[in-house]
Amino acid sequence: MYVPPFEITPKIIDLISKISEKIGEINSLESSAHHVELRRESRIKTIHSTLAIENNSLSLEQITAIINGKRVLGAPNEIQEVKNAIQAYDLLLSLDSTKEKDLLRAHALMMKDLVRNNGRYRSGGVGIFNGQNVVHVAPPASSVPALMKDLFRWVKRTDIHPLVKSCVFHYEFEFIHPFQDGNGRLGRLWQSAILKDWKKVFAWIPVESLIQKNQAKYYRVLRACDATADSTAFVEFLLLLILKAAEEIVQNEKRVTVKVTVKVTVKVTVNQKKILEAVKKNPHVTLDELSKKIGISRKSIAANVKKLQEAGMLKRNGADKNGYWEIVG
Incomplete structure (x- = not known):
């Protein structure tokens, strides 16, 4: 052989x-x-x-x-x-x-x-x-x-x-x-x-x-x-x-576990947590898709996304049509 x-x-x-x-x-x-x-x-x-x-x-x-x-x-x-x-x-x-x-x-x-x-x-x-x-x-x-x-x-x-x-x-x-x-x-x-x-x-x-x-x-x-x-x-x-x-x-x-645990327990509401989890699974998810997935209005999704962005936890890269979300912080 x-x-x-x-x-x-x-x-x-x-x-x-x-x-x-x-x-x-x-x-x-x-x-x-x-x-x-x-x-x-x-x-x-x-x-x-x-x-x-x-x-x-x-x-x-x-x-x-x-x-x-x-x-x-x-x-x-x-x-x-x-x-x-x-x-x-x-x-x-x-x-x-x-x-x-x-x-x-x-x-x-x-x-x-x-x-x-x-x-x-x-x-x-x-x-x-x-x-x-x-x-x-x-x-x-x-x-x-x-x-x-x-x-x-x-x-x-x-x-x-x-x-x-x-x-x-x-x-x-x-x-x-x-x-x-x-x-x-x-x-x-x-x-x-x-x-x-x-x-x-x-x-x-x-x-x-x-x-x-x-x-x-x-x-x-x-x-x-x-x-x-x-x-x-x-x-x-x-x-x-x-x-x-x-x-x-x-x-x-280990880094993701620590980061998400801190954010979810200290700063994030239930719906905001769901948004972060959805974004992690699909960075290209749209507001309409988030609305259907989470079960709240598009307006509520937009308001929660804005709060996450203001808190420095969520970032939008690129244009609305071809861009993607990024979890930061």
């Missing part, structure tokens, strides 16, 4: 321990009233970041609007990329990370109406580019089916820790670069698929956002590992990003 070249270093062992501890903290926060909204925010960040890495220019607010079923102005192919990514990540929990056919199904969905051969391995040569610079030249297309079968055989049979397995797969997948296009977003998606098979919460941890922020180093580490024919440095790099993403989830949950 093919075994990818890498080593388990003391640094990797330490990172596994720290990540496991943070995942335990995240699981303990699942009973929080805000965890559903935080999951939603994390998913939006994930989709925005994994597409931004591929030069999609749509903003976080535009992607939120698309998820909410609203129309946005933008390049048709970029809007299609977002719609495809939404569907692919919605499929995440049902994907079996050990099955090659599920990977092909995910690619077919992620690249629908973007490439002709979505869901099929490439027939020509490809490489990884960072801007105009070639980072990696992939193996010939004729080798791809056998290389992918070997990789999935290893994924299914290895007893290595899932955190390490996910990182090694990510590296090997990008090395093979099995598709004509969409390899980056599929590699990131499949790392999440492997991790959620270990701990389901990884379906909502936005590791992609940290990869985006550290994109230059991501490519440098890939290039260095290619030179040494060993993915150890890439594993260490990705584990550190996973740890930081988990730490951010814990910090955000």
Whole structure:
């Protein structure tokens, strides 16, 4: 059986321990009233970041609007990329990370109406580019089916820790670069698929956002590992990003819990609390929608919204038609 070249270093062992501890903290926060909204925010960040890495220019607010079923102005192919990514990540929990056919199904969905051969391995040569610079030249297309079968055989049979397995797969997948296009977003998606098979919460941890922020180093580490024919440095790099993403989830949950608890108990009426909760779930909600949802007149909604704005707890960004609400303070 093919075994990818890498080593388990003391640094990797330490990172596994720290990540496991943070995942335990995240699981303990699942009973929080805000965890559903935080999951939603994390998913939006994930989709925005994994597409931004591929030069999609749509903003976080535009992607939120698309998820909410609203129309946005933008390049048709970029809007299609977002719609495809939404569907692919919605499929995440049902994907079996050990099955090659599920990977092909995910690619077919992620690249629908973007490439002709979505869901099929490439027939020509490809490489990884960072801007105009070639980072990696992939193996010939004729080798791809056998290389992918070997990789999935290893994924299914290895007893290595899932955190390490996910990182090694990510590296090997990008090395093979099995598709004509969409390899980056599929590699990131499949790392999440492997991790959620270990701990389901990884379906909502936005590791992609940290990869985006550290994109230059991501490519440098890939290039260095290619030179040494060993993915150890890439594993260490990705584990550190996973740890930081988990730490951010814990910090955000604690910050939101404290902020909302203070505001609700000290400054907010029942209807104002309902308005804040509705805005958290849908920043693009309208006054008419709030009126129907909460069961009071539009005039009362407007008066309560004004009080929240005057108290510095609610902010309106953008115009009435295309803007969105933001909870502040």
